[in-house]
Every structure is written in C-alpha cells, then in structure tokens.
Amino acid sequence: MTELPRLPAQGGCSNAPILKQRGQREVFCGLTGIIWLHRKMQDAFFLVVGSRTCAHLLQSAAGVMIFAEPRFGTAILEETDLAGLADAQAELDKVVDQLLARRTDIKQLFLVGSCPSEVIKLDLSRAAERMTEKYAPSVRVLNFSGSGIETTFTQGEDACLASMVPVLPKTDTRQLLLVGALPDVVEEQAVSLLEQMGIGPIKVLPAPRADTDLGIGENTVFALTQPFLGDTHGALERRGARHLPAPFPFGEEGTTAWLRVIADEFGVDADTFERVTAAPRARARKAISQASEALRGKTIFFFPDSQLEIPLARFLTRECGMEAIEVGSPFVHKGIIGSDLEMLAQGPVISEGQDVDLQLDRCRAARPDLTVCGLGLANPLEAEGLATKWAIELVFTPVHFYEQAGDLAGLFSRPVRRAGLLKVEAAE
C-alpha cells in the first residue's frame, strides 16, 4: 500500500488569510495562451480580433518569430471599425474569408476576443455562429476571450478549452478525461501510467485534431492537469462530467497523489498501483534529491503569474526542502487547488492579485534566495542581486509527472547554483 502524504497539522494553508491588494499587475494577458495552444492543436488557427498592441504582444511573447507562418494572427481594428459595429462584423467576415482561403489546412478557427473588442462589445459569438454555418462541416468556428481586462496569462487556455466543451458530442461511455494542454511526451507518459493500471478509455482535452471522437456525458470523470482551468472545470460539470479533485502532478508526491485519486475512482487495487508506480517513483525521488541539493534550506518568493504557484510551492517546500516566504497567484480557486493548499505548511503569505510595487517592497525586504516572476521583473531583480526564475518556463517546459520531477527541481536549482558560481560584478 502506498503511504498517504504526511499532511501538515491544522490543514496547512487551507484557511490561511489571503492577502489581496489592488494595484498595477505585472502579468501577461490571456492572449499569450495561444502561443502554446496553436502548437498543441495542429489544425487550429487563432485569430485575435484586436489592436496593434495585441499583435505586438503575441510577437514579443513568441520571441519575435520562432515560427515562419504561425497558426495565429491578428485582425487589427482600425478607425473605421470603431465607427460602426455592423461594419466590423462584415470586415471580420472578409478577414476570415481571406484567411481560410490561404490556409486550407485549418479545421478549427478560434475568434479570440481582446481588450478593445470587448470594450466596443464586438459580438464574436454571433460571428462564430454565422461562420460555423457558412464553413461547416470543413471548419468549426468558436470564440473565447483572452482579453487583459478579463484574463491573465494561463486563463487564456482556460477560456479556450471552456469554449470547446459546449460543442462536444454527448456520450454515455464511462471514461476518463484528462484536461489541460501538455507537451506530447508528458501526455503520453500520463496516459501510459494510467493504462498500465487498466484504466480506460482515456481521452484528452484539447485533442490534437478536431476530428477526434471526443464526447462527454454523465459517465465521464475528469482530472485536471493544470490548476488554472476553473472555467473549463465549470463547463465540464455543466455537461454532467464529474471532477476528481487531487493535488497537481508536480513532483513525486503530487504525481502519486494525483494518480491515486484516479486509481481509487477506477477501483485499481493497491498491488497494481504499487507495481505500476514503484519504479518511476523511485526514479523521480532520486532525480529530485539530486536536483534539489542546491535548494535545501533556501527561501523562495512567488510573484503571481501562471496560477501554478501554489502547487509548485507545495512541491518545493515538501520535496525540495525550500522555505516559501510569499506565494502569489493571480487567482486562488479553492475548489481546484484546495488539496495543494492543504498540503502546504503554514507560514508563507498567500497573496491573490497584485500591487506590484508593494509586492516588490516585500520581496526586497525579505531578500529571498530565489524569486519566481515574469519576464518584465526578472532582469531588474537580478540587477538588485536577487536570483530569479522566469515563471514562463514553467508553462512552456515539460514539468509534470514522475519523469520530469527532477527537471522541475532543476529549473529552480539552476539559477540558485548560477548565483553561487558567478564571481563577476556587473558594470552597469
């Protein structure tokens, strides 16, 4: 029998007060989710209906042109579009015609709302319905908002996946649905572990292509692989599917607990569970202990970014021996990260939202050994002598499940080791 994780006394941070401050936020908007979603969904195109700023954001966030002709673009609103809305709908039709004529490989088109299109109340759902009729069955047109007035960074993926749920066909099959865009290699590992336990059929959302047989219904149970999928969680429940709440599969402990919840749901016996997980668990433990040597006893401070912060703090404090000073998250959805919060020992400040200047003051006062933050803050903090970890890598790099547990610890230990290695003073 696999031992249950040792929980901290008094339910960890479940009932810890949450610090909420209102001020400038230093986060990406939800549009950035497109950067990884378009790689994951190979026949999808993401058309942002927005401003030049949106186009510039996507380009800057994608590292100025990693991809020759990516499967995302921007329909830039111009003065004439702002004058009359009926006009904007017709303009949008024109852009989409032009786009689909050029890209005949596109089977799913997402019209993505932005700050300006939300403010002028450009009705993209009506446009999506109209275009679905026009282009069916070869192209399915959906819409969601990745606007910065409504979403931060990873919430864009949430909004996108949530938009797909209502149009999924109904099925009564008893099945497991894994929810969240993962790198293929990681997704395959997860599916393989579960299949070895005899669990199936297993489906994933998002599927790599539109024409898969993914359906949903009351016999569907789902497990989230990412903690930022609050809206998708709600949409799936409205379709009758049932959520399996679990800690997130980061590190050995998180992965085991996550698998355990699913195994219990599907009646997997203890011996089978042990047989399937023993070897990768041992590997993960070994890899973590090696990679986390530099992290033991070190302090860490999280600026809010991806909503992965609380599960990661749980991993780093429990499995890598770090001490968390502040764990900031854009949103704290207790129904989803409750299990992680419970396992996180009391002590750190849990903060939601951001006033970046006040948070910087706290960070400077605490002088943590490692600060996790977005790209806008990383170099300035390094210049102040604080080692940083770019939060964005945690979303782009394979970090889930056993085989990546050591890599995950490594992402944090590398900047700490580097800070110790360098014997140069900056001139500037």
Add this chain to the structure above:
Amino acid sequence: MKLTVWTYEGPPHVGAMRVATGMKGLHYVLHAPQGDTYADLLFTMIERRDHRPPVTYTTFQARDLGSDTADLFKQTLQDAYDRFQPEALIVGASCTAELIQDDPGGMSETMGIPIPVIPLELPSYQRKENFGADETFFQIVRTLAKPMARTKQITCNLIGPTALGFRHRDDITELTGLLSDMGISVNVVAPMDATPTDIARIGAAHFNVLMYPETAETAARWMERELGQPYTKTVPIGVGATRDFIAEVAQIAGVAPYLDDSRLRLPWYSRSVDSTYLTGKRVFLFGDGTHVIAAARIARDEMGFEVVGLGCYNREMARPVRALARDFGIEALITDDYLEVESRIEALQPEMILGTQMERHIGKRLGIPCAVISAPVHVQDFPARYSPQMGVEGANVIFDTWVHPLVMGLEEHLLHMFRDDFEFHDAAGPSHHGGHSPKPQAAEPAPQAAPQPENTGTSVEVVWLADAERELKKIPFFVRGKARRNTETFASERGVGEISVDTLYEAKAHYAR
C-alpha cells in the same frame, strides 16, 4: 480590419515608452489594462536593461469599466508621483483606454501635481510605434525647452536615440567622438540618458544633430523654428555619408571639416582582392527608412553590390525611399505587411537580404543569407561589444556584419576549385556556419539546396532529365537552389517541358551577368 501575422512596429504607446525608458527622471503613467504590461519585457529582456521601464499602468479590469476607471487613473498618477518623485510626468492612454475616453491629460491638469505633466495624444488605431516616439519626444521638448543664450564654445545636441533602438547606444559614442575631433562638444543627448532638466537646457546648443529622423524629426523642426537651431540632414551611416555629414556639420558650425579616418577599414577591405566575390551580389533591402536609405548607398557604392529591391515599413519615410528607389532604377516596396515583403523577396531571388529580424526569418525560410540593418530587433542586436552603425567604426562594423552571412570570399573560391574534394562535398556545408548560425535550422546540410520547383508559380510541369539532374549536382550547393529555380523559370517561360543539360546551360547563359 487588417489581417496581420507579424508586425514591424508596435503601437504608438510603445514608442512613448521607448522615449520614457531612454530618459532619466521622467515617469510615464499609462492608462491601460493589465495585458499591456507585456511591453516591459521588450526593455528588460530584449534590450537586457537592468531596471524596469519608468512606466506605471493603471491596470484596469472589466469590472472597472463604466464606473471608476477615471478615479483609478487619478489614484495611479498620484501614487506614481509619490513613489517615484520624477522631475516630469507624461500621461497617456493605450488602445483600450482610448476607447473608454477618460482623458488622462485633462484629469491630470486638475490634480495640482507640482511638476510638469505632459499629456500625449497618440491615436492607437491610426498610428504606430515610430510616430509615438517622435510625437512624445516632440511634446517633451515643446513643454520643457526654452530659448536661451548659446554656450560659449560651439555645442550641439544629439537627438533621436531611444531605448530599444538599433545600436543607438553605440552610435552616440561614435558621434560624440567625431564631433569632438572637430572641436564641437555635445550639450545634451536626448531622449537617451537625458533628464527633464537636460531638456530644459537643450536651447543652449548651436545646432542639432538629428540622428534618427524616425524618432526626432518633429522635435528638430520645432527647435529650428522656435529655438533657432539648424539641424543636420545627413545620417552618418557608411563612409560616404559620414564624410558628407562632416562637411554638413562644418558648414553649419562654421568650422573646418575634419575626419580622423585612421581606423577606417571598410574602403580597403572592400577593395582587397578577397572581396572580389562580393561583386554585383544581388541584394534586397528592407527596414526603417533611415537605415534603408543609408544601407542602399553603402551596398552600391561601398560594397559593390547590386541593389535589386528596397523598401521601408514606415510610411512616414515613403517619399524619400521612393525617390531613392527611382535613382536606383527600381520600384520601392512601402508596406508593413510581412507577407508582401516575403513574396517580393521570393520573386526577386536576391543573393542576400539586408533587413530586420523579420527578413532574417524570411531569409531562413528561403535559404537566403540575411544581415540585420534596422529595427525591429532581437536580443542578439544588443551585443555586449561596442558595435555602432554610425561613423568610422560603424562602417567597419557594417562591413563585417554584411559579409559574414555570405560564404566567405576565400572559402567560396576554394569551394569552386575543390568542389569534388571529399572535404567540400555538399553535405559538409560552409564551415563558417557553425560559429555564426543562430538557429539549428542553419546547421542542417545546405538548406539553400532545398528544391522548390512547386514555388516557381508557373503552371507548366517541368521535368528534369537524368543527365541534367546530374549536372545540376555538380554546381556548388550554395548556388544550386537558384540555378534550379532559374532553369525551371527559363524552361517554363519558353514552354520547355524537359530540362536537358543544354537547357541548364542555356538558362545559365541567359541569367549570366
């Protein structure tokens, strides 16, 4: 509505940020939703700045709309003033805030902040980044600069360099040296490194050196009119332009022209026998107007290239760029559509592109070498070493930068001479690529050789006979792609369905220059 895949310029408020971030003691309060804070990373990550841009965003959210976004702006402005204690503030709106019409300028006037608060009107849905920088700098100068007595010694201001500019940092050093050699010292450099106090004493200089018309021409004209300061029209990029610039400065300042060219290597390097292979290389130029105009002259007169196409993405420069193109006997491409530039390059099949990060990417796709001459830029365009574009050292830097993406002269000769030698076989690839190739794709064997017969845009199906195919293989890999395309175009234009060895050589003769 306009469909865009990639864009050359950001929105105008990013231009304002480039001015604010270049300066010191100035703070920008930007009415904007939270997503707009992405722009910070342009400065901290691409330019590797060690401090945050001096910008405070109001970060309004959907729930604030229609109720208290105006209060949020006022509160943010007051907080930013209290926290940062700047000498002056600029205030403005991003594209979304423009739609909710809160009027940051009007609100800030009512608040009694005891420093200059400069409102910016940057129409996001009409204009772009360069306009934003130019207009912001103009408004700052207009508000703060006053007529005053000239300095005793002859001085000038260097105007135009901003944060995130293409080699602006090093151009300032180079120009300061050139001017100092003529006994002219620099009064103020702006926006880069200037404080609002510095801007206030900008009128003490005898004239202005307009380094980048994109970002400072409006201010230069205003200073000429209101402060009586003439400004230089020549941008000293390249040997000829640098000499012209020296002459222009001498004339404006009434001093003797002087240029210390003891470190100038471009003319000799260009004349050296090793550079013979550069003769008539067909190049395509694209970027901002200033850099393209300078680069065209260097390409033709100082490198011996043939300019087969040129253009710019900033419409503000369309007129001079069109005029220049007419001088070159070609038609300018004025567009901000990356795909249009790509198709022009594809049609022209140049041997080298001198462009921006966009063209570098186009070049990678088409297997055409590319050197970057202009913004938009990437982290690699902020090198640790001294690497100006202007003046004597700039010319040296440009020679190196342009030649490196091409197969090196000696190496190209050797490849011709030893083309059947085992060390120079096709798959080996040019030996210098290992050290210079920025992307793994370039390390693949001979991407230039990728056959793309389907891209010729002709309807005639052309078949290569076995003999001709074998002969084609004997042509060095780095020109084989072009030979293949040329031959196919030649054949299909003549309705020839099969390519024989003769067709190959007829095409070669046809395209020979």
